Amino acid sequence: MDPDVWNEQVALGYDESSAHMYRPEVLGPTVDFLERRAGQGPALEFAVGTGRVALPLSARGMRVAGIEKSEPMARELARKPGGRDVVVTVGDMTTCRAPGTFSLVYLVYNAITCLLTQDEQVACFRNAARHLEPGGRFVIEVFVPELQRLPPGETARPFHVGEHHVGFDTYDLVNQQVVSHHYTIVDARGGSTFRSPHRYVWPSELDLMAKLAGLDLAERWADWDEAPFIASSRSHVSVWQKPGGRPAER
Missing domain, CATH: 3.40.50.150 (Vaccinia Virus protein VP39)
Known part of the structure; x- marks a missing residue:
């Protein structure tokens, strides 16, 4: 971790x-x-x-x-x-x-x-x-x-699309890894990003x-x-x- x-x-x-x-x-x-x-x-x-x-x-x-x-x-x-x-x-x-x-x-x-x-x-x-x-x-x-939800050949899938937040996962199918990407709009001046790695099981x-x-x-x-x-x-x-x-x- x-x-x-x-x-x-x-x-x-x-x-x-x-x-x-x-x-x-x-x-x-x-x-x-x-x-x-x-x-x-x-x-x-x-x-x-x-x-x-x-x-x-x-x-x-x-x-x-x-x-x-x-x-x-x-x-x-x-x-x-x-x-x-x-x-x-x-x-x-x-x-x-x-x-x-x-x-x-x-x-x-x-x-x-x-x-x-x-x-x-x-x-x-x-x-x-x-x-x-x-x-x-x-x-x-x-x-x-949720590998069944990935289109053939694709490695990324959105899990949330909102007015102030967009999130998607990227998959490494060989190593059983997924990274969750979060992009949040804080205000008109900018926002924040957060990435968390995971091992799906x-x-x-x-x-x-x-x-x-x-x-x-x-x-x-x-x-x-x-x-x-x-x-x-x-x-x-x-x-x-x-x-x-x-x-x-x-």
Whole structure:
């Protein structure tokens, strides 16, 4: 994961640029889903960022911790009301250890793809398993690669065209890489650009990573509202469970 992407400038504007992810119809089902999977136990968010999900979970009385590689993002979280209640360990989610064990470890909003190699993604699963109590769950929200939507021979596809923002992805199909390009018009005097690299990953590939980490697939949905995952689904929320402990609950 490239730490320079998530710098001070990006951290300061992150919540505004991701405002649509804070809408109640988006955030509410996310928090509800994760709270149910955590049961009565503590939760750990990998790539906790500025606390979009961790803070409302904490506000419900859950003990929530986080791992975050970007110090500017972690500082933004700490500045928010309740931010000090989420104990953040600064480090790489592939290797960093947070104190204690957890009934839930989770990664949201495509954060697994910020790890740019298969080895790093495998290491992330193994690190999640190390943090989990027996019977604990690892939850990931991530997009399904949209290669079927690419015209033959093309490597770029727009994902948003608006009055003040244009975004498109460029694909490297050989190396399973995608770069998201964002061009935002701030005012009449200029705008800003932001590029973030990702490694796209298939659901079946994630399941194999989970098996290598000793986790079993327990659930897969198309979204946080638990719509069925089907061939045309553009994203998925998947749950893997560590053997032992209490039986699965939903």
